[in-house]
Amino acid sequence: MLALALLLAAPALAHAAAADSATVTTPAPGTPPAPRPASGLVGADVPNDAGKAIRLDWRASPDDTAGARLVTGYHLARATSPGGPWTVVDSLAAGTVGKTDETVDRGKDYFYRVDAVGPGGLTPAGSVTGPVHAASQWFNTTRWSVFTAMALFFGFVLYYMSSARAGKKPFVRRIPGIDAIEEAIGRATEMGRSVLYVPGIQDISDIQTVAGLVILESVAKLTAKYETPITVPVTYPIPFTIAEEMVKAGHLHAGRPESYDPNSVRFVSPGQFAYVATVTGIMLRDRPAAHIFMGSFFAESLLLAETGFATGAIQVAGTANVHQLPFFVVACDYTLIGEELYAASAYLSGEPRLVGGLKGADLMKLIIITAVIVGCVLETLHLHGLTLWMTTQ
Amino acid sequence: MKREVPLFLTAVIGVFMILSFFVPHQWVSVPADFLQASAVILVAFGYVLGGANALRVNFDAIYKRSPGWPYKIVLVVSLITTVVVGAIEGRTFLNEHMRSKWIYDWIYSPMSSTMFSLLAFFIASAAFRAFRIRTVEAGLLAVAALIVMLGRVPLGDLLSDWLFQAKWLPGAPHTLHLSSLQEWIMDVPQNTAKRAILIGAALGVMATGLRVILGIERAYLSGED
Numbered sequence: 001m002l003a004l005a006l007l008l009a010a011p012a013l014a015h016a017a018a019a020d021s022a023t024v025t026t027p028a029p030g031t032p033p034a035p036r037p038a039s040g041l042v043g044a045d046v047p048n049d050a051g052k053a054i055r056l057d058w059r060a061s062p063d064d065t066a067g068a069r070l071v072t073g074y075h076l077a078r079a080t081s082p083g084g085p086w087t088v089v090d091s092l093a094a095g096t097v098g099k100t101d102e103t104v105d106r107g108k109d110y111f112y113r114v115d116a117v118g119p120g121g122l123t124p125a126g127s128v129t130g131p132v133h134a135a136s137q138w139f140n141t142t143r144w145s146v147f148t149a150m151a152l153f154f155g156f157v158l159y160y161m162s163s164a165r166a167g168k169k170p171f172v173r174r175i176p177g178i179d180a181i182e183e184a185i186g187r188a189t190e191m192g193r194s195v196l197y198v199p200g201i202q203d204i205s206d207i208q209t210v211a212g213l214v215i216l217e218s219v220a221k222l223t224a225k226y227e228t229p230i231t232v233p234v235t236y237p238i239p240f241t242i243a244e245e246m247v248k249a250g251h252l253h254a255g256r257p258e259s260y261d262p263n264s265v266r267f268v269s270p271g272q273f274a275y276v277a278t279v280t281g282i283m284l285r286d287r288p289a290a291h292i293f294m295g296s297f298f299a300e301s302l303l304l305a306e307t308g309f310a311t312g313a314i315q316v317a318g319t320a321n322v323h324q325l326p327f328f329v330v331a332c333d334y335t336l337i338g339e340e341l342y343a344a345s346a347y348l349s350g351e352p353r354l355v356g357g358l359k360g361a362d363l364m365k366l367i368i369i370t371a372v373i374v375g376c377v378l379e380t381l382h383l384h385g386l387t388l389w390m391t392t393q
Numbered sequence: 394m395k396r397e398v399p400l401f402l403t404a405v406i407g408v409f410m411i412l413s414f415f416v417p418h419q420w421v422s423v424p425a426d427f428l429q430a431s432a433v434i435l436v437a438f439g440y441v442l443g444g445a446n447a448l449r450v451n452f453d454a455i456y457k458r459s460p461g462w463p464y465k466i467v468l469v470v471s472l473i474t475t476v477v478v479g480a481i482e483g484r485t486f487l488n489e490h491m492r493s494k495w496i497y498d499w500i501y502s503p504m505s506s507t508m509f510s511l512l513a514f515f516i517a518s519a520a521f522r523a524f525r526i527r528t529v530e531a532g533l534l535a536v537a538a539l540i541v542m543l544g545r546v547p548l549g550d551l552l553s554d555w556l557f558q559a560k561w562l563p564g565a566p567h568t569l570h571l572s573s574l575q576e577w578i579m580d581v582p583q584n585t586a587k588r589a590i591l592i593g594a595a596l597g598v599m600a601t602g603l604r605v606i607l608g609i610e611r612a613y614l615s616g617e618d
Contacts, residue, residue: 050422106419136418143415150411153596157603205432207598214601214610237439240446263450267443271501273508285460299512306515320594322587330523338590342597345610353609361596368592 034121035063035071038114041125043132048143048393051106051136057098061116061123064094075115075122076101082111082128091117104134142393152367157360164356172355177316177334178347181215184290184314184333185222193289194229195219196282198304199243200295200319201275203236208320211342212295213242215318218348219292220250224259231282232265235275240267276300280307293317293332294341297324305331318344400608407606447472537578544575 038058046053056076063070071094077086078101089101089112104110111130116123164170188195197219199212216232223230232247234240244265251260268278280303283291291308293301293315301317301324308315309331317328318336328335336344339361346354375386406428413425451465459465479486479493486493524535543549549571557570567573604610 048417050417050419136422138416138418140415140417147415150599153599154603157600161609203436207601210605211597211601237436237443240443241439263453265446266450267446271505273505274501276508277504281461281464299509302515302519303508303512306519320590320597322590322594325590326523327519330519339593339597342594342601345601351609354604357600357604357609361600364596365593368596 032070032118032120034123035061035116035118037061037123037125038064038074038116039126041112041114041127041129043110043112043129045133045135046100048137048140049134051134052104053100053102054104054110054112054132054134055098055100056112056114056129058114058125060095060097063118064116070118070120071116072119073117075117077113077115079111079128080109082130086113106134106136109133140393142391145390146392149364149367153360153364156363157357160356160359160363161353162356164352164359169352170355170359172343172347172358175336175340175343175347177318177336177340178344180314180316180334181219181292181348182222184292184316185219185226185228187314188223188289189226189228191289194231194286195223195290195292196279196286196288196308196313197230197232198279198291198293198295199232199234199239200293200297201235201272201300202296203270204238204242206296208296208341209239211345212318213239213246214345215294215341215348216243217246217250217253218345220247221254222250224251224254224256227256227259229261230264231286231288233268233275233279233282234265235268235270237267240265272298272300276303279304283307283311283313287311287313289313291315291332293319293328294336294344295319297321297328302327302331308332396611400611404606404608407602411606444472444476537582540571541575541578544571544573549575 038061040059041056042058043054043056045051046055058074061071073094074092074096076089076092076099078089079086089103090099092099101110101112109131110133111128112132113125113128115125160170185195197216199216200206200209202209204210220230230247232243234243244262247265248257248260251257266278268275282288283304284307288311291304291313293304294317297304297317297319298321301319301321305315305317305328315332316334316336317332318341319325319328320338320341322338325335325337343358346358371386371390375390378384378386409421410425410428413421416422448469451469453459454465455462455469475493475496478496482491482493485491487497488494520538524531524538526532526535543552553570553572568577601610
């Protein structure tokens with residue numbers, strides 16, 4: 001009797017033991033068999049990061065085939081010791097053979113296993129992988145190319161800045177768009193109307209906004225010199241405070257600090273179309289004779305420039321946002337394209353060190369053009385070394 | 394000191410942020426993330442200054458009865474109402490059935506959409522001017538634009554089929570179809586020019602950044618030398 005009882009109880013005991021360690025589900029009669037386990041799980045620290053991820057790759061269950069339908073997915077489970085307790089990190093679809101676990105703590109040892117799941121139940125992996133831990137690195141080795149290019153570029157710029165400082169001022173070609181700024185301000189002065197300066201719609205984190213604000217200082221200096229009012233509507237608070245400083249500085253450098261109007265710089269709204277409503281309102285009500293758009297623009301570029309065109313004002317624009325350039329080219333009298341926006345402050349100030357920086361950028365452009373040509377030739381010859389070196393993560 | 398300290402801080406933080414691009418280690422990445430997050434706090438203080446400026450400028454205009462001053466009253470009332478309602482509702486202001494959310498969904502959003510919709514008309518008027526053929530370049534632009542516009546709509550396919558499959562140009566290669574031509578214009582000449590501009594602009598960004606870090610471009614600090 002005892003033997004018979006043990007015999008009858010054996011499957012249940014075995015099932016309980018398995019469930020305790022790996023929560024194996026036994027299929028009900030008539031259901032498909034449980035899938036065979038995934039295998040070959042390999043875990044490794046993700047390189048070139050701050051120790052925030054572990055990469056896991058495995059071989060799919062032999063039953064994970066299109067027609068078999070024995071595997072519906074995989075459970076990636078993690079534990080801090082080989083015996084568990086196990087936590088499911090992610091449920092993945094059938095056919096998946098890799099996953100990056102980005103929920104790890106740096107330096108902590110982890111053990112992983114992959115359970116195959118199907119209509120017939122869950123089959124744990126035959127073995128556990130680990131310990132694996134995420135570690136941080138001191139240099140992102142995929143960015144050597146960027147580092148080299150940056151070091152070269154900074155070297156050129158510094159060299160030409162120092163040589164310009166020593167008296168060798170480099171030649172800078174005429175940029176009609178920048179020359180037109182003075183013409184526009186002169187026209188506004190003659191007509192007794194104001195100048196509208198729009199420094200883009202982005203926050204200070206966008207370097208185009210910085211460039212736009214730096215140009216504003218030169219524009220404010222000219223308007224102060226000619227005693228022409230200037231209006232500067234700004235979208236974000238930090239550029240607003242800087243714009244106030246720039247306009248004040250312009251008036252100070254023109255020798256007319258008393259002519260600075262505190263209402264000339266206006267905080268409007270970071271809302272794109274709320275800003276458009278305000279600026280077009282200023283264009284239509286105050287009728288400035290010159291509109292200067294310098295900075296980062298998006299969909300509002302044409303709304304502003306076309307309204308400005310309708311008022312008959314002379315318009316000068318500059319942006320590095322390629323998709324907005326056609327709109328400015330069509331609707332404005334002069335447009336600074338891409339890098340001209342960044343060159344404008346050096347061009348306007350004429351400061352030798354700033355102008356020297358332009359020469360350094362030109363030399364870097366020559367190197368990039370050479371690299372593009374060499375890269376095309378190498379790729380045509382199926383030599384991928386340069387391309388791979390330049391690929392970053 | 395008024396200028397040296399900000400210049401020194403700009404240089405140190407600038408170099409540190411450049412370093413954080415190359416060094417993923419937590420000793421660099423964690424402070425770099427913190428610095429970026431700190432900017433949000435600065436911006437919050439900036440909004441107080443911005444709000445004060447908006448009120449001052451508009452009160453001034455109302456007081457002086459400047460052109461369009463009644464609109465300024467609407468602006469000031471709207472500004473104060475939105476701020477007060479948001480302050481009363483606190484952190485839940487964007488939850489469903491909150492008044493702030495209602496203001497955003499039923500007043501601000503429709504008005505923004507109205508402004509945005511004007512773009513369609515402005516594009517038409519700008520395109521009309523852009524395609525006036527006065528020079529060779531303008532002619533090239535107009536032809537390219539016509540091909541791209543037609544190649545992206547079903548009418549272009551119909552036209553190509555009619556031209557190439559009927560008696561006009563039977564057996565012409567598919568590369569001459571308007572859809573293929575527009576694809577080539579967008580992928581090759583357009584992309585080439587765009588990338589050239591982007592490379593130039595990227596170098597401009599680096600040069601400007603370097604000038605700011607080195608303190609050569611310092612006009613943004615204040616009006617005093």
